[in-house]
Amino acid sequence: MALVKSRSRGINLADTFAFTGTVSGAGGVDMAGTYFRATNGSAQSLSHVTWTKANMTTEDYDPGSNYNASDSKYVCPNTGYYHIFYHPFLQGYQSNNMMAKVYVNGSSTEASMGKNSSFTRFETAGYQSYFSMQSSFVGYFSANDYLELFIYIENSSQSLSQGTGKATSYWGGYQLA
């Protein structure tokens, strides 16, 4: 039997490839089509020690129409990995604990969705009046899973709110793969 010696060679990305057949299985995710970014357009009053759904009702980008602005809810269009980021601006004169986290399908418990969320907490001991609760993470979601951002602040004697502004209170995300 004749032996053929072959030499291993990696793909040189500078080479030119002339395909004569059909390339299949090379489809990727339309990341831009899954992107959303939304902001809080008007001050949102918050109740003391109450997890409140963040009003992110001003849509900045949503090319795939996956974000429900009136309900501040993102519905994942496909199954896969998503990069999610949030940056709500919490304010209340000399407030205490400020917190934020992403709910998945209405759930916030660590046991059920901890690896697919991010919980941010800022313990201020009553000295902080403004803080941006920023975080980002990668989670794995199924098609039609929905994401919501919830926020929390402590101060029983002052007016509490989420601030406004496109660069001040926002969240967003997109599918990675």
Add this chain to the structure above:
Amino acid sequence: MLSTKVIKYLEDNSKDINEIRNGNVVLQNDGKSPPSSKVKIDNDYILSWSVTGVDEPTQSEIDAL
């Protein structure tokens, strides 16, 4: 405000706000009317309650505070 009344209820039962901070009591506002079965004031409601030795207050107990 629901939170003020819940904290008073906790204190009346020898507990305090730390039951909320540590997640044994979760107060929530979804930006819409709460589920009908929940104890609530306006859109704020008690999502969950797990306080050792103290039952979740009823709607009438909260209203009376």
